[in-house]
Amino acid sequence: MPASATLHAGMDESVSDEELMLRYGAGDAAAFDILYGRHKGGVYRYLLRQLREPALAEELLQDVWLKLINARNRYTVQAKFSTWLYRIAHNRLIDHVRRQGNHEIVSLDCNDAGEDPPIQLADDPARTPEARQWAEQQLARVVQLVETLPAAQREAFLLHHEGDLGVDAIAEATGVNRETAKSRLRYAFEKLRKGLGDYL
Numbered sequence: 001m002p003a004s005a006t007l008h009a010g011m012d013e014s015v016s017d018e019e020l021m022l023r024y025g026a027g028d029a030a031a032f033d034i035l036y037g038r039h040k041g042g043v044y045r046y047l048l049r050q051l052r053e054p055a056l057a058e059e060l061l062q063d064v065w066l067k068l069i070n071a072r073n074r075y076t077v078q079a080k081f082s083t084w085l086y087r088i089a090h091n092r093l094i095d096h097v098r099r100q101g102n103h104e105i106v107s108l109d110c111n112d113a114g115e116d117p118p119i120q121l122a123d124d125p126a127r128t129p130e131a132r133q134w135a136e137q138q139l140a141r142v143v144q145l146v147e148t149l150p151a152a153q154r155e156a157f158l159l160h161h162e163g164d165l166g167v168d169a170i171a172e173a174t175g176v177n178r179e180t181a182k183s184r185l186r187y188a189f190e191k192l193r194k195g196l197g198d199y200l
Contacts, residue, residue: 017081025072032072036065039082042162043089049146049158050093060096064089083169086159090173145195149188156184157192 017038023031043064048057067088078084146154159165159173171181 018077021072021075021081022077025075032069035081039085040065042164043085046086046089046158046162047093049162050151050155051096052147056096060089060092063092067092079172080165080169082163083165083172086163086165086169087173090155090159090175141196142192145192148195149191153184153188153191156181157188160185 015034017035020031020035024035040061044057044061047060047064048054051057051060064085068085075084146157149157155174156170159170163169163173165173167182167185168178170185171178174181176184
C-alpha cells in the first residue's frame, strides 16, 4: 500500500481541518485530499451562486485551491480553516468583479449572540412522494429567494449556509465589522422567511 494511502486511511473525521492543513504544509498530500473533499462542494456553490456561471465558478474554484496550495508552507492557525478558505474565495471573487468593471456579484443555524433561529426545511427520507414534492418546492423557492437578496446579504447567507461560518467568521472573511456581518445575515434571514411564507 502506498504511503499516502496509509496516511489517508489513518485520518478520520475527527482530524480537524486546521490539523490537516498543517500536515499538508509539512508534506502530507493525503491531508490535502481530505480537505479538498470536505470543502470543494461548499466553495464551488458559494462561487456559483454569486456568479451564476458554472464555467467561471469552476475557474475561480481552481484559483482558490491553487492559492491554498501556494500558501501551504506559510499557513498558521489564526482562525478556523473554513474562515481562512472562504476569505481566499471572497478575495478571488472580488478580484474578478473588479477586473470586470461593471459586473455585479450575483448573488441555516444561526444561534450565537441573539441571531434568529435557522430556516428549517423538512428532510425526512421516509416521507411520502407528496411530501418529497413539497420539500423540492421548498428548496426551489429558497434558491429563487437567495438570488433576489442584495449582494452583501446573499454573500453573508451563502458563507453561513455553504461555509458553515458564524457571524465573527463572516466578518473576518469579508473584511467588515461584526455588526455589519450580523445585520447582513439577519436581513437575509428575515427576507427569506418572509418570502417562504407558507413553506415554513
